Amino acid sequence: MSMRFGVCYYPEQWPRDRWAIDAAQMAELGLDLVRIGEFAWSTLEPARGQLHLDWLDEAITTLADAGLSVVLGTPTATPPVWLMRERPEILSVGPDGRRRAYGSRRHTSPVSAAYREESARIVRTLVDRYGSNEAIVAWQLDNEPGNHDSARDYSDEAAAAFRAWLAARFDGSIDALNEAWGTAFWSMSYPSFETIELPVPTMTEHNPSLELAHLEFAAAMAAEALDEQRAIVTAGAPGREVLTNLYLGEIDVDPRQVARPGGIGAIDIYPHGVDGPADVSFLLDLARGSALPADAGVAANGGRGWIIEQQPGPVNWTGDNPAVPAGQVRLWCWQAALHGIETLLWFRWRAARTGQEQHHAALLRHDGSRSSAWDEAARFLAEYRAVADAEAAGDPDAAGTTLARPPARVALVHEHLDAWALEVVPQTHGASHRHLVTAAHTAARRLGLDVDVVPADADLTGYEVVLAPALHVVDDQRVARLEAALDAGVRVVLGPRSLVRDHHHRWIDTPVPGGLADRLGARVDHAGSPTGWPRRPDHRSSVRFVASDHGPRAGSGTADARQVTDIDADTDGVTLPAGPWVDTLVDLAEDVEVLATTVGAPLDGAVVAVHRGGLCYLGVASVEAWTTVLSRLLDRRANPDHLAVYERAGRTVTIDHTTLHIDGLGPLAG
16 A cells, blocks of 8 residues: 655644645645644634634635645644633643643643543534545544653542542452552551552652552553543544554553554654664554554554654754754655555644744745755655556566565564553663663664564564563563464564563562573573673673583583573674673573673673573663674674665665665665
């Protein structure tokens, strides 16, 4: 299926006599879709009951007359000031106990009954009027829920809802909660659910079980508020796509809870807001994977993904706000296309002359003239459609099936529950869940491999390799899925911080990795920083993949205790960074292959990577170490880190993130 392309447009911010001109130019550029309405509540309803929908009628008609389809947003991220004055309980409360002020966006509490009621009212108004409008092909519910720490509310209403949520989770038994949370520690046992407080700032840390539960609760409330809107839209606008865009640079909302109901993972891609091209690559795959249903396997091809907002140039909110050189916007779009994104919309059509985002680039400048982003979008669209047309015509000199992402050989298991668990107890700087999973994803991509980012309840048996870095939470179902993959002949690579705690953040009472230590033939010993004390830059352990013909007796789990398998001639004896986290392994069984050890104080000589019967454990967190392990398992060599390589129907497409050159598109190369 060919991609669709569009733009985010705000007709309420521009004179009406400009709308037809804009629509004609959008059609001239070759766009298909236009998103409107997601921030328009005060224009739609300037006062209680005073609905002004004629302008929206005209805007939709104008776009449709130009041959454009509409994605209509519900405006619930920005309730107007008159509503906040009428019902101030809609405003969320910060952890300092103060109600947040009106004046920005996402100032709402997802828990608030008043917010839910008013959201349902405005959504129902829009659905009643536009639900059968054929120009509207999709509905966007809200906008970036969870952004700006908006999922968590510390109001009295939220506290009461949290206690009710906990009571339901523990079947009304406070004793069960105390047991699960280990509240005997620091004398924190609760006599009743009514005595549980929200995790506002205190003398030191809160019980991590409380912190984790509150993160889960907040995400559940955000998803529940969206579900209420979805029910109204799907009933009143049947047959339309329904989605919610997320900014996945944050983890406050679980994308799977948001995306699964509609079957589309929608994301806003702002490369300047993340660390680099590898992070963008991961987020594109995560967006698609967030929509996968339970038991989805390799045949699902990684899921469906839309980019609702694609950065078209410099932005206004990243602090340093880097320049965007010529070719960069085109490259970002090709990266999305090669990752299997099916719809891409640039944010935005015309640069804003007022408000908080006046420095945000757009396809048109503030004066309405065409910006360099227009030129880049036009070039990309021409290239993409030329490749698509050549493929459709069966041109043997064209790009084969360049635009069709093949079934992935690699699955990476990702769950937000693990991300929350590591946020609650980070332990060392830089060892976040995002860092650990992107290291593994980046390594696979350096080998030119497509990766499905899948849920823990996926069917893993059809993949060649399953990566499970920081799969922190242990439960029987997770372990059973990994066991089934191993039994099917799939290679499984567990990464650091995997299978450690239960769902309530309680450390397990069996060897780590929980449920798989026996099968691995080893257990984790040290788990934490590779640096020592006193703190010095040179007092840090690294990792070495070495070759040895033999080793003495089994035993301690040091390098001398087991034969070390040759990984790759390029890495024999080469010292690589360990990354921000190290798990060392001890009590190795006789048939365990040692793949790597640490070198240098404070953990010199410890085993950090082993392999046994298809199950591998890599206890370090660097991209270099992950790349080395996967190179051996798959007998592939890595590409330079500035190159993104995509194998498509016998053709190799390469994106050079340094020169901004794209090669391998047949007649469009260069």
